[in-house]
Amino acid sequence: MSRQTGIRVLRQRGGYGYTYAPGRKPIARVKPGEKVVLRTPDAFENKLRTAKDLCTRKCSFPFVNPQVGPIHVIGAEPGDTLAVTIHAIEPDRDYVVTALIPRFGGLTGTAVTAMLNEPLPEQTRILPLRDGFVEFNDMIRIPYQPFMGTIGVAPRIEAIGSLNAGVHGGNMDCVETSPGREVWFPVFVEGAHFYTGDAHAAQGDGELTGVACELAAKVTLSFQVIKGKTIGGPRIVSEECLMACGSARPLEDAARIAWCELIRWMVDDFGFDRLDAYHLLGQVGRMRLGNMVDPNYTMVAQIERKYLPPR
Secondary structure, rough: EEEEEEEEEEEOOOOEEEEEOOOOOEEEEEEEOOOOEEOOOOOOOOOOOOOOOOOOHHHHOOOOOEEEEEEEEEOOOOEEEEEEEEEEEEOOEEEEEEEEOOOOOOOOOOOOOOOOOEEEOOOOEEEEEEEEEEEEOOEEEEEOOOOOEEEEEEEOOOOOOOEEOOOOEEOOOOOOOOOEEEEEOOOOOOOOOOOEEEOOOOOOEEEOOOOEEEEEEEEEEEEEEEOOOOOOOEEEEEOOEEEEEEEEEOHOOOOOHHHHHHHHHHHHHHOOOHHHHHHHHHHHEEEEEEOOOOOOOOEEEEEEEHOOOOO
């Protein structure tokens, strides 16, 4: 570890992790309020550098989405909430990678959704990242809108693969986990054991192909511990909205989990009657699809702050 302008730069030791697990040795112990910088490889561990580099040849499933961490946050205990502020996500190179992978994606047969059809042809595309845009082709430029595809904490006992999502967070692929936002997680183990990786330069709702604009990134974060506050799953805080995440299969169960967690938040923190919150969300609630590809799907339920009473 080194220090730059008062910000700790944390380095991964002993290889990247591919699970969210409580038993892995932390790479650092961090105080609440302390800013840290992490360098995260892309979802393919930076192994795809040309269009000839194919995922099935360079990578071995399920060893994708390498995670930096865990980070032990001092003072975090089971029953608390860990609030992670994403200050910045900066490109660590001048290109992104996207791909079509056989038997992986939203519009093809997969191991979970078995079909008799042949897999789609495999492709890798290397797209330049210039002047705040991903250059899809000579005519189409996609704005750089970065977020962390995988972000979360260790579960209480089991090891959960970095392709999956759940109450611990993980591979939610929510575009809302972006700079300027706080992401809250329930704490299951002492120190929370925070992980992140799989930065994206841009992504459409649902991550339809299973692959976004995959980015190697420099990520600046800080942590706070909300003592004694127990939440049921990941939450996201912005200046405009409160958001709750639900991950499950089928998709409607992911949506129900997200809506129920948002209602619980409105009741606990803003004094709503539970049925009043349900009525209100029926009229003004919004929902976005994080991903519809991975072992669990993720949905994000939202309410604008203007509908909430002052705290």
